[in-house]
Amino acid sequence: MNDTLVETTYREALRAAIRQAMLEDERVYLMGEDVGDYGGCFAVSLGLLEEFGPERIRDTPLSESAFVGAGIGSAIGGMRPIVEIMTVNFSLLALDQIMNTAASLLHMSGGQFNVPLVIRMTTGGGRQLAAQHSHSLEGWYAHIPGLRILAPATLEDARGMLLTALKDPDPVLIFEHGSLYNMKGVLAADAGAVDIDRAVVRREGTDVTLITYGGTLGTTLEAADLLAADGISAEVIDLRTLRPLDDETFIGSVRRTHRAVVVDEGWRSGSLSAEISARIMEQALYDLDAPVERVCSAEVPLPYPKHLEDAALPQSATIAEAARRTMSPEQG
Amino acid sequence: MNDTLVETTYREALRAAIRQAMLEDERVYLMGEDVGDYGGCFAVSLGLLEEFGPERIRDTPLSESAFVGAGIGSAIGGMRPIVEIMTVNFSLLALDQIMNTAASLLHMSGGQFNVPLVIRMTTGGGRQLAAQHSHSLEGWYAHIPGLRILAPATLEDARGMLLTALKDPDPVLIFEHGSLYNMKGVLAADAGAVDIDRAVVRREGTDVTLITYGGTLGTTLEAADLLAADGISAEVIDLRTLRPLDDETFIGSVRRTHRAVVVDEGWRSGSLSAEISARIMEQALYDLDAPVERVCSAEVPLPYPKHLEDAALPQSATIAEAARRTMSPEQG
Amino acid sequence: MNEHSAGTSSPDQATAPDTEHRRELLRTMVLIRRFEETCAELYSAARIRGFVHLCVGEEAVAAGVMAALGPDDAVLSTYREHGHALARGLTLNSLMAEMFGKQTGCSGGRGGSMHLFDKSHRFVGGNAIVAAGLPLAVGLALADKLQNRDRVTVCFFGEGAAAEGEFHEALNLAALWRLPVLFCCENNLYAMGTSIAKEHAASDLALRAESYGLSAWPVDGMDVLAVERSAVRAVEAIRGGGGPHFLELRTFRFRAHSMYDPDRYREKVEIEQWKERDPIDALVKTMKAAGQIDDAGLAAMRSEVADAVAAAVDTAEQAPFEPVENLTRFVTSEAGTGEDRP
Amino acid sequence: MNEHSAGTSSPDQATAPDTEHRRELLRTMVLIRRFEETCAELYSAARIRGFVHLCVGEEAVAAGVMAALGPDDAVLSTYREHGHALARGLTLNSLMAEMFGKQTGCSGGRGGSMHLFDKSHRFVGGNAIVAAGLPLAVGLALADKLQNRDRVTVCFFGEGAAAEGEFHEALNLAALWRLPVLFCCENNLYAMGTSIAKEHAASDLALRAESYGLSAWPVDGMDVLAVERSAVRAVEAIRGGGGPHFLELRTFRFRAHSMYDPDRYREKVEIEQWKERDPIDALVKTMKAAGQIDDAGLAAMRSEVADAVAAAVDTAEQAPFEPVENLTRFVTSEAGTGEDRP
């Protein structure tokens, strides 16, 4: 493998992945609102229309349900669509097609019609976009059998997950956190497809396991630094794939550290963090030295002003606090 | 209070509640597909058109998103709509209006526009209706801030929850399990509004707490009988209100029994049962003598044949087994 | 729309009546009728379950449209799809077995009446979400266009479905992208208990479709020859690059919406009047007039079909169920199905 | 549609020009323009955040339609609603404070640019989900009908929104139930970067609306007097029991879709041509010709407005933020707000 590194951003890594996929496989095309003339609402597909033309970089009318359904149909018809939904909140308009068709068709048809569809969408808060553009529903989508849910949190994953997802015979939803698009960093010049089955340890530690994904990985790593300053060694796990969950990696870590904090930007009640906590309960209860803690978003439609939005979202200080609580639990 | 009892069914109890609400409050009206001429897809509103006329028993075209949105608008406009969605799977078509508008409007408007809307829908499996008519998404809906989620499991609650919900200033979703409509029983002649804040103990017990709601309450009570036969005393809790959850009742019970099984017809991963387990972890870990168990639906779009559907849904035998496991846990 | 009015013309204007072909159309309709009446009996006897929607009275639509298609074309249907499936050529045995939820069913038994699928016939299924098939049809047609395949995708739905937002979005996409889709709107005047007058402010559906820029016209859905003529014309136009077409097939269901439905919302007389236009009787009349069938021939056909359906019931009853251990199969693809990640 | 064509006629056909009234229309447009240009500056200076969508160039639509409404009528808008809010009479201070996310904002600061609300003006808000306001408008009008209130509900949305399923569903409901709704489609030819030709197979939106059975016609959205005349006629017809109406207001946004948008998809010349039809300049020209304003008067108006906006900025900056402890207020109603359970 070639180890020259290139400067890039999360946005550019996504674009490079789409471009590579389109060059490698004629069946791949990108479809969604403003992916073409506009260049993508977050400029991910900028320049691709010029390179691939309007048939493969396909602007759609405002019709989330129909163009997601059309993506499903074209996947059945032999194409490998990448459907872009601008923002997770708008995906609710296409949820019928996603759950009742994309996720169910293979089963309903007794294995005859698989749906090799990839849907990309922006998720998450932190940009003061208020109550209809800021939610984190990827953990909620992870409830649906038949879907694979991915949350790229790094440049490598932004570059590589899409390529692997396009090889998946079944529907894959990729959630791109809006606050990551401008994230800068270096990437191997020959970076490409990555595994989409396993969680990974982003930072090793021995005292407490911090489990997170997507937009809160950075915040959680900051929290680990804060904890290190207090002499607490935190292991940080990036789930990467929210469905199916890779229990082995996070359970294994908790067995070593005996403590866990789940960080999830979703609303607390019924968030993915609850599923993780329940699985630790089921698989590692006797290894725990303290109750599993959860740091999630406040249960409120996100407000516009920065001070309120910050208060609603997981922050490194609150994560560190939760971790400290696990170090000295008051026996209930 | 008058203690004469009347024979009735879950369906008739729902109808009586709608009728009473419409008689008591002119602002109340029922709107949905086939609530009028057809009499309701599950005959809940049968006869109400003749009594109240087409303005208040309002048949709608097939337009879930628009008539739910219209229900929201009319609630803001001073009405007290009861919107019926035939089946929970179809509600996905209206989820944008439910989450992005009904649940968010009060907050986005800084407290100016509350939405006194009640949405009723059928949920659940067990009738061989296959993958697009059988799911149990009420626990999934319970993730959404701004909504109150109700799951009437008894005749009293079928008769009473709607009346209280209609007095709520905010949106309330009522999930009626399809297998309950024909449930027969007796009800006080003057039965009426009931509390919609608290869970209740449906059967007292000392060894293990079985926590459930809606369509699986009956199955869970059967499981308690099976356990009693083995000399295991199971307490059965009916959550009734899935959002906001009444922690006090189920945590209190677990503190006494030291063991819990959560029974939830939703798909296991990310179901409400995970939230319950996580809350027990957080609030009662040191009271537990065994890991909290979950009995949920298999993670599969429900198949048509009875033997497969039965295998996919929680059954009394599997619930009893899970409870027995909590009595003799293999230390991890 | 006037040049299309032949679409509603009477059978005797049919060009070059072909006895064999008409006998096939007749047999298809007789088969659908018999299959569904058998399903009704089986349902009443609780031998099949779930929701079952019959198309009795609407057989001409299924038989006529399918006669215009080739093997590579795709078909999408609804929960009321027994007729479409049989007319498309799915085997009687695989369909009856599916009604029983058997492993030998066209969907391996997992679908039941509302979810009949058959990849080998490009029958992309029943669909129990009203209007959900329209966007799928747009996508299948888009795939054909992008792969330069000369195929047509046919999508059936009811007049009630035309009120759903997906109808609007899908027709716009199909017209905007000039995709090879034939939209077949089965206008049977009722959506469950809701009459078209309560469903649509503007109830001329062909006109509504035309307003999106599709070629659209109404067809007498009780006349299988008229249906076939219109379908052939539309499919030829689509193959010729004429873009999406829309047929409003005016028909009626003789039976209730589903086996659950007491049918309180329709006047008996309305049903009786439509029954006088029974599509099977109508074709028989035409064929008799043309000397293409006689009572004996008809009786023979009916008994042959009855035997075939009865045999399919026996075969289905003897067929095995999917083992319970296989419950979670087909939630995601297995090695071999679909395409796998390396 | 022809009897309506006066809707696009030239200003000089206007009946009884009223100087005071025209000065108000002009001031409203000047105020909107100044408010938004100030927002643009504040945004560039990072003093306000989030998504901000300006309606510069479209002021005549807001000013003209609102002039036709009474205080009991309801207004629903989009994320591009500064102009609608100002023209509806929401206070400059409450709007500017909302841009800053302050407690004194019209939505208590929680909404920001995309979520301006004011119950006292029956301004049911900005809405950041395209087309989501249409069903709400249908519901508000239904509430008025069921309570026999003589009110009209006006709903603004763009031509792009007309491609969404909710447009179809909502127009059908409004027409089917003959509800008092005025649909105001602001056709500015682009939906973000998507031109109307790529958005709609059939792009005559007034005609599309008419196909649902609504009265609909196009209006020159750059001519505030024409907009007002059409709005008045439509509102009168609705109050007279004429059922829902639809205006296609042909206009153009002079600036990018949002402060994020580099506006790559439009030719500069197209923008320049439309700027020659600036609705403010157009009204000034008409008023000058009629001797209703002169340069001095105009300058005075502009500086009075500029001072008012500048003052609103200062007031907003000094206003308090909602205390963080109140984060979860208004997720559900508190005693006092709305109606409470006993």
Ligand SMILES: Cc1ncc(C[n+]2csc(CCOP(=O)(O)OP(=O)(O)O)c2C)c(N)n1
């Ligand atoms: C989205 C959705 N809403 C409601 C239903 C329940 N439902 C099933 S069929 C039907 C009527 C459909 O009428 P139409 O489209 O005219 O087709 P028909 O049944 O008359 O053939 C309804 C309301 C459904 N299956 N899906």
Ligand SMILES: Cc1ncc(C[n+]2csc(CCOP(=O)(O)OP(=O)(O)O)c2C)c(N)n1
């Ligand atoms: C359901 C939904 N899809 C997409 C978006 C993103 N978006 C915001 S405005 C817009 C364009 C809308 O165009 P139009 O309706 O013509 O209104 P205009 O912005 O031109 O005033 C889009 C795509 C959204 N907010 N909601």
Ligand SMILES: [Mg+2]
């Ligand atoms: Mg119908």
Ligand SMILES: [Mg+2]
């Ligand atoms: Mg526009």
